[in-house]
Amino acid sequence: MILAGGSGTRLWPASRRARPKQLLPLGPDGESLLEAAIRRARAVAGDRILIVTAESQLEATRALAPGIELIAEPAARNTAAALGLAAAVLERRDPDAVLVMLPADHHVANEAELTRLLGLALDEVERDDVIATIGLTPTRADTGFGYLEVDPGAAGATVAVLPVKRFVEKPDAATAGLYVASGRFLWNAGMFIAGARRLLVELDTQLPVTGAAVRAIAAGTAAIAEIYPTLPSISIDHAVMEHAERVVAIPASVGWDDVGSWAALPALRGTDPTGNTLGAPAVVVDASGNVLMSDDGTLIAVVGVSDLVIVKSGDAILVIRKDQAQDVRKVVDALSAQGLARYL
Amino acid sequence: MILAGGSGTRLWPASRRARPKQLLPLGPDGESLLEAAIRRARAVAGDRILIVTAESQLEATRALAPGIELIAEPAARNTAAALGLAAAVLERRDPDAVLVMLPADHHVANEAELTRLLGLALDEVERDDVIATIGLTPTRADTGFGYLEVDPGAAGATVAVLPVKRFVEKPDAATAGLYVASGRFLWNAGMFIAGARRLLVELDTQLPVTGAAVRAIAAGTAAIAEIYPTLPSISIDHAVMEHAERVVAIPASVGWDDVGSWAALPALRGTDPTGNTLGAPAVVVDASGNVLMSDDGTLIAVVGVSDLVIVKSGDAILVIRKDQAQDVRKVVDALSAQGLARYL
Secondary structure (H helix, E strand, O other): OEEEOOOOOOOOOOOEOOEOHHHOOOOHHHOOHHHHHHHHHHHHHOOOOEEEEEHHHHHHHHHHOOOOEEEEEOOOOHHHHHHHHHHHHHHHHOOOOEEEEEEOOOEEOOHHHHHHHHHHHHHHHHHHOOEEEEEEOOOOOOOOOOEEEEOOOOOOOOOOOEEEEEEEOOOOHHHHHHHHHHOOEEEEEEEEEEEHHHHHHHHHHHOHHHHHHHHHHHHOOOOHHHHHHHOOOOOHHHHHHOOOOOEEEEEEOOOEEOOOOHHHHHHHHOOOOOOOEEEOOEEEEOOEOOEEEEOOOOEEEEEOOEOEEEEEEOOEEEEEEHHHHHHHHHHHHHHHHOOOHHHO | OEEEOOOOOOOOOOOEOOEOHHHOOOOHHHOOHHHHHHHHHHHHHOOOOEEEEEHHHHHHHHHHOOOOEEEEEOOOOHHHHHHHHHHHHHHHHOOOOEEEEEEOOOEEOOHHHHHHHHHHHHHHHHHHOOEEEEEEOOOOOOOOOOEEEEOOOOOOOOOOOEEEEEEEOOOOHHHHHHHHHHOOEEEEEEEEEEEHHHHHHHHHHHOHHHHHHHHHHHHOOOOHHHHHHHOOOOOHHHHHHOOOOOEEEEEEOOOEEOOOOHHHHHHHHOOOOOOOEEEOOEEEEOOEOOEEEEOOOOEEEEEOOEOEEEEEEOOEEEEEEHHHHHHHHHHHHHHHHOOOHHHO
């Protein structure tokens, strides 16, 4: 299952309220992150793919996922409800169904390695009914992600499969540094593999209202439009994973990126011989390290500038230093504060 | 008379082949340079204004100059032909007509002082039938302009009216430095004041083909569409002024700017309290010294950048360091070289 319900403005002005990151043509040849996620899903699940998305994004999602089963959330209720609903639907079809939950809006450079590790996770789940998660080996002391603490010395631990001791929230910089130096922490990328029944049992125990609701929706005894919007908005991490027994992590080095800002575009699209990442008709004079994006054929000419992100989308242009790309949120805040929310 | 026939791409992407600098809404409240030139003309000539423009720009010019007489050039033949044609037309109406020739695409901050100096020039012309020119007191050793050498010690010289010894071409940097240090050189801004008859007599002597042609066009004995395009393309400076007797310069310090690049926009429009020049809906975060322009309401958001020019016009965006603003020509050259001339 692919979770494609997110929205956000970290890639403003391309991402807007009505057009989330996973639907944007950011990749090479204009591939969206959702399409790439579908390819990764197909590699482990063939045609047995289910996408959970927001009702408001249903048509746009369907356009990028022809022939794939979609479930529309009438309201965003975070990942516990979305994953629970998928688990309930699939468990009714096959009580032994195993779910591989993949976010729709990440980038993975080494897809073959991810496929191998997901296969390993599936083996573990089928062998021992664990909840498995792909834990990314950190490449820097990033403060933007949650971490998993693993126990390499635990009974049953192997190099490939490690028991998870705890989930930790986004740390401060010093703590992140300690985490990475310790070698015992992995990035939590929200990729989980578990039996549908196991997930539902966990929900029944730890978030019983949601557990009952998603079972009722799947059974057809409750209307999704009525009950789903009333469910608690909580992540599957907080609701289930942090408290569950027998959670294991598969350490992974797969060139993963959460595409959390425009600074990720060079990793996603590569750079051209001038040293710029070009997603627009462009003229480059004495300029390098820039990311140039336009989604409507607008030409971007740059002279004498370096390490900038320049994005034209719709009725707005963003010019931001690449090393400040996280500060797009300041623009978003300013647009609201200045009565310019129509640009969001 | 206002010379509004120019074209060019120094303000690309706003200026295009079909939309020259003087027609762009660059000034405060979107005033064009042409409209500002008309205001300056009105201050010395009332309603007796004549605009010479290109046939291809006739409608766009008329829209900004309602009720003003226009002459359309069927082809651009530089300033000798344009000024000669205006002189011939006006001399037939009034043999004693005096022309004040003003370029349409410059900026003058102190218009009242210019009006005073043009009045002084008119007095000189009417008193002594000289050819007068407004010579700008240089504020820097600019290599982008031609210069006038004046003779402060000549008989008849005053502080306000100086004989012109010679016209000189755009100098190199060292020569420009010497010129400015000498105190004897002024910028030639192409503002001339002279009797129509005097101008025609000079043309008859120095550029007789043009002299005869413009007289014939004005008399109705030759068709402008047939004869005008055959005239030599030469500036009035080269054709007449450099060789004429009794040419005087009125030194002027009027905040003149030829708006030769986007770097001129702060002088034209001023800067806002954030230190940026804003000609677009804008969001500014940690950014100063930038020029932000869009002509279609496109919002420009900048974060962490300084001293850039960012211009959106039509189907193109330019991002250039302000101190490299002259290098727009490199973009224009590259567009041609890369088969992207449709963006010109």
